[in-house]
Amino acid sequence: MESATSKSVQAPRPATEARRTMSDTWYSILLIAPAMVIILFFALVPLFYALDISFRFADLTGGGIRGFVGLNNYREVLHEAHFWQAVRTTVVFTSVAVLLEMSLGIFIAFLIHGASRGKGLIRSLVILPLATAPAVTGLFWRYLYDTQFGLYNYFLSVLGIPWQPNWLGDIKLGLWSVIIFDVWLWMPFVALIVLAGLQSLPREPFEAAELDGASTFRVLRTLTFPMLMPVLTLVFILRAIDCLRLYDSVATLTRGGPGSVTETMTYYLWRQGLVFFRMDYASTMALLFLYAVILASGYALRPLLARLAMRAGQR
Amino acid sequence: MLQQRSGTTMQILRYAIIVVILTASLFPIAWMITTSFKPADDIMVSPPRFVFKPTLDNYIYALQKANFARFIENTLYVALVSTVIVIVLSSLASYSFARYNPGGGNILFFILTTKMFPAIAVVLPYFIIFQTIGDTAVGKALGIGLDRRGALVVSYTMFNLPFAIWLMVSFFQDIPRELEDSARLDGYNRLQVLWRVVLPLAAPGIAVTAIFCLIFSWNEFLFAYILTRDVARTITVGVESFFTLRGILWGPVSAAATISVAPMLVFVLILQRYMVRGLTFGAVRG
Numbered sequence: 001m002e003s004a005t006s007k008s009v010q011a012p013r014p015a016t017e018a019r020r021t022m023s024d025t026w027y028s029i030l031l032i033a034p035a036m037v038i039i040l041f042f043a044l045v046p047l048f049y050a051l052d053i054s055f056r057f058a059d060l061t062g063g064g065i066r067g068f069v070g071l072n073n074y075r076e077v078l079h080e081a082h083f084w085q086a087v088r089t090t091v092v093f094t095s096v097a098v099l100l101e102m103s104l105g106i107f108i109a110f111l112i113h114g115a116s117r118g119k120g121l122i123r124s125l126v127i128l129p130l131a132t133a134p135a136v137t138g139l140f141w142r143y144l145y146d147t148q149f150g151l152y153n154y155f156l157s158v159l160g161i162p163w164q165p166n167w168l169g170d171i172k173l174g175l176w177s178v179i180i181f182d183v184w185l186w187m188p189f190v191a192l193i194v195l196a197g198l199q200s201l202p203r204e205p206f207e208a209a210e211l212d213g214a215s216t217f218r219v220l221r222t223l224t225f226p227m228l229m230p231v232l233t234l235v236f237i238l239r240a241i242d243c244l245r246l247y248d249s250v251a252t253l254t255r256g257g258p259g260s261v262t263e264t265m266t267y268y269l270w271r272q273g274l275v276f277f278r279m280d281y282a283s284t285m286a287l288l289f290l291y292a293v294i295l296a297s298g299y300a301l302r303p304l305l306a307r308l309a310m311r312a313g314q315r
Numbered sequence: 316m317l318q319q320r321s322g323t324t325m326q327i328l329r330y331a332i333i334v335v336i337l338t339a340s341l342f343p344i345a346w347m348i349t350t351s352f353k354p355a356d357d358i359m360v361s362p363p364r365f366v367f368k369p370t371l372d373n374y375i376y377a378l379q380k381a382n383f384a385r386f387i388e389n390t391l392y393v394a395l396v397s398t399v400i401v402i403v404l405s406s407l408a409s410y411s412f413a414r415y416n417p418g419g420g421n422i423l424f425f426i427l428t429t430k431m432f433p434a435i436a437v438v439l440p441y442f443i444i445f446q447t448i449g450d451t452a453v454g455k456a457l458g459i460g461l462d463r464r465g466a467l468v469v470s471y472t473m474f475n476l477p478f479a480i481w482l483m484v485s486f487f488q489d490i491p492r493e494l495e496d497s498a499r500l501d502g503y504n505r506l507q508v509l510w511r512v513v514l515p516l517a518a519p520g521i522a523v524t525a526i527f528c529l530i531f532s533w534n535e536f537l538f539a540y541i542l543t544r545d546v547a548r549t550i551t552v553g554v555e556s557f558f559t560l561r562g563i564l565w566g567p568v569s570a571a572a573t574i575s576v577a578p579m580l581v582f583v584l585i586l587q588r589y590m591v592r593g594l595t596f597g598a599v600r601g
Contacts, residue, residue: 127587
């Protein structure tokens with residue numbers, strides 16, 4: 001190592017070159033090596049494993065993992081009505097939930113931002129739902145949604161509304177109940193980050209607009225939102241990815257029911273793999289799902305991430 | 316901006332809406348904590364009772380009868396051990412990324428894409444892998460296998476590492492490079508610079524990252540649900556054990572849920588200032 005370093009002519013910062021005992025490159029690789037070994041191993045091994053199984057017959061209840069069947073599993077899965085049903089549920093859930101979370105969260109962020117005092121207190125109260133485990137609160141929400149003892153239907157009756165919905169039992173409402181829960185849980189996340197974005201906006205352009213007598217709407221449209229765009233995009237992507245992967249709350253709140261109206265991709269996958277033990281189908285779906293998420297998020301994220309990663313290089 | 320135009324009426328309206336939203340946002344948690352102190356007779360009643368005689372019965376039931384103490388112990392063990400491993404590995408890696416940027420951003424990007432994996436896509440292969448490892452001598456010795464805590468430690472280390480690296484890179488970037496350079500001139504070698512100058516300065520960031528990792532591990536459900544059955548079961552999954560043939564025991568469920576949520580509420584309040592940065596992988600400084 002010692003001899004190699006004396007030849008390290010390409011070291012980027014000559015100022016401190018005097019006592020180099022190892023080149024920057026080797027030092028930096030050595031530092032990331034332990035973490036990278038773990039990440040590579042535990043990300044790639046399962047991936048290749050799933051890839052392998054997706055081309056085999058694997059029924060853990062009968063026969064275990066057997067010979068190659070080519071693209072058979074992919075064909076089966078793509079012709080399965082349940083699979084497409086789950087895809088549809090996931091897409092509907094994601095679109096509605098993210099839309100509601102974004103609009104409500106942005107609205108709340110503006111509200112808090114405009115508050116003259118108590119901002120800190122309001123903010124610390126708003127974020128509390130974020131601390132809870134979706135699986136645990138999801139389970140408790142079954143009690144809130146209960147038709148007989150639940151608080152929601154009680155509130156409705158107190159408010160004089162005759163509607164007593166069966167939140168978790170009605171086929172038309174099931175998915176909405178999960179959406180409401182998810183909005184409750186994640187709207188603070190959007191609000192918090194948008195609020196931070198608002199607070200970090202420079203003052204000068206707004207003061208200038210004020211002097212020019214620009215209307216509030218005009219300021220929002222031409223200044224505030226364009227300047228917030230990077231933050232909004234980031235929040236949107238993070239939320240969308242999380243919604244596509246939704247599992248915890250479905251597992252405890254509805255268990256895919258009533259019927260299968262709240263059965264998302266991940267929940268369906270779990271049922272195939274660990275209830276029916278058809279690991280071949282499950283792995284195939286997991287991979288299809290993975291490709292979809294990586295394609296979608298990679299495409300959307302690339303510019304943003306490229307910029308973030310550049311930041312490291314600029315220092 | 317907006318607030319400069321709004322008069323007193325607007326401010327009152329603003330606070331009114333904020334109060335409504337806060338109430339809607341906080342009452343599920345408040346109701347959960349309240350229910351955990353209710354006697355059994357006051358829980359399954361209609362209309363709901365708001366006045367009752369508080370009792371600790373539900374906690375006693377949860378901790379003693381339902382073996383919840385063991386779930387807590389498992390969760391603590393898994394969360395702490397995995398967090399320590401993650402912090403050691405990621406502080407070295409993040410420092411390297413922040414200072415030397417190996418891979419020119421590509422490696423960092425790759426690390427983030429592993430975080431985008433749907434956990435469910437990873438967990439099925441994990442299930443089979445841990446099943447296989449668990450039967451070998453090595454797996455038995457290390458306690459890695461299905462329904463063993465080691466399996467969860469490994470899984471949580473894996474899914475917290477990318478997050479921790481990204482978040483900590485942003486903290487290491489905040490440390491002025493000049494400090495390191497002058498320490499080098501003073502005769503410190505590279506490891507001494509890292510150990511005596513950089514890490515102490517990065518300590519707050521490391522602590523923040525560690526707390527986030529603890530929260531994520533503590534609240535994790537999917538891996539715990541699929542990889543454990545009984546011995547290594549954690550809180551989030553253990554809460555489900557109050558499903559009985561006679562229905563769900565909401566009192567003990569609320570007690571267990573409160574135990575699971577309470578420490579995290581405290582953590583989140585401590586983290587306040589850093590929540591934004593943490594939740595955006597260090598992208599938004601907040």
